[in-house]
Amino acid sequence: MPEKIENPTIAVLLPCYNEEVTIGKVVRDFRAALPTADIYVYDNNSSDKTAEIAAAEGAIVRREPRQGKGNVIRAMFEEIDADVYVMSDGDDTYPADAAPAMVEKVLEGYDMVIGDRLSSTYFQENKRPFHNFGNKLVRGSINHLFGSNVRDIMTGYRAFSFTYVKTYPVLSRGFEVETEMTIHTLDKNVRWYEMPIQYRDRPEGSVSKLNTVGDGIKVMSTIFRLIREYKPLPFFTILGGIIGIIGLGFGISVCIDFWNSGVVLRFPTLIGSVLLVMVGLLLIIAGIILDVMAKKDRKQYLVDKNMFAYMHRH
Template sequence: MNVTAVIPTINEEGTIGTVIDGLKQAVNGIEIIVVDTNSTDRTKEIAAARGAIVINESRKGYGRAYKTGLEHATGDLIVCMDGDNTYPTDIVRPLLDIIQMDAVDFISCDRMTLRTQHNYTSLHYIGNSVLNFTMRLLFKINLNDSQSGMWIFYREFYRKMGNLSYGMSFSEDIKIDAVRLGKLIEVPIKYGIRISKPKLKTWNDGFRNLFHLFIKRIQD
């Protein structure tokens, strides 16, 4: 099957080249789409030089960037991950094998199981745990890492999903729909140490994601 990787970026010049090179080594012939959201550094130039398709998305929103990239994806299987080199590219090939051999629709990578204080702080662990608990309470969905940003899924499966958030809560939305519409499994990964400036605003985005879960449950 053909594979497309979709990577949202903003000011990732120090890492995007490594991510693209890693994906190319992992999957021969992979299509790589970088959706850049107003970077002011050389992210776009580096990505293009490495052979990625670069799409400019001036509208704000984590989910917006992914939706834009996924609209242009041509692969049967989709790999989604950040451009900051915190998610491992060398696990992509095994994950692609798993999703096909085990007849699942969606793989979400779990950062919590193998976490350390160096790559995943106690504050983020507590916040993620609260969101995991809330998802379990409201939707009866039990995940170790409801906020993970690395996923593997079929493009046709994604097309069945609707009403996904344009913001950071896209990450929890897509997992809720994946459980509702098919079979999701989590695979533990070793999360890397971030070297670029974090884009996540821990408190603001955490409360927004929590509030979004309640709104989504009411709308359902």
């Protein structure tokens, strides 16, 4: 583990969209938990008084015109410099008093600390059963693929090191960004730590911006895309193998007919089976090539991360 930073600078990041009911309390809570931190509220085209209330509570308010949580986080990571970053939501569902312990873990050398809701009160507090099902589905699929044991894949309460923030490419535009972040962490084998936190449901008057079906589809499509990018060899090998086996099955049926009759009775089926086998083989070859490129990308990430760590120390 690296040497601890003396008097670290801390930035609290709060992406917000129409959170006037809760944002004042959230800013006050984080101010009490981390008195030396700079608290940033990024207003994402709110139509209420979110920005005004946050500014009145002493937060640094900035605006991000590109709609979507992923766009806000991209702007935050690009514009803000600090030794430790704490990211939360403006809806008062995450406890600010857990932030000092998360900051301490980053200072010990972890690149990302995950605030784990699912091991504590999430399933009791969250009143949306499809959200609970979605969390379990995403967690199971990602842990199985990467051989990991992350308990909360989609939490919005996290802490980061400087090098993680400056080397993580935020590609997602919306709420699927947390899933992307977790997969990136597992793929690049960075140091991460998971800490149980007490989750509470939104207070009365605060409305969730999540769309269970729409955002659920986005999350699953993001997982599909990231598996294709980060794990191309198993992805394309399985896909190519399935297509190749189907083609082989059609080819065998044509061969059986030829064995019994002495003539090829189904030329279109024979041609189709050969094409399917060829497509299967091409997909497997593509998977091998893309896997080499993915390993090269991991190497380049380590070089970039080491460079930013050196720049940050000096």
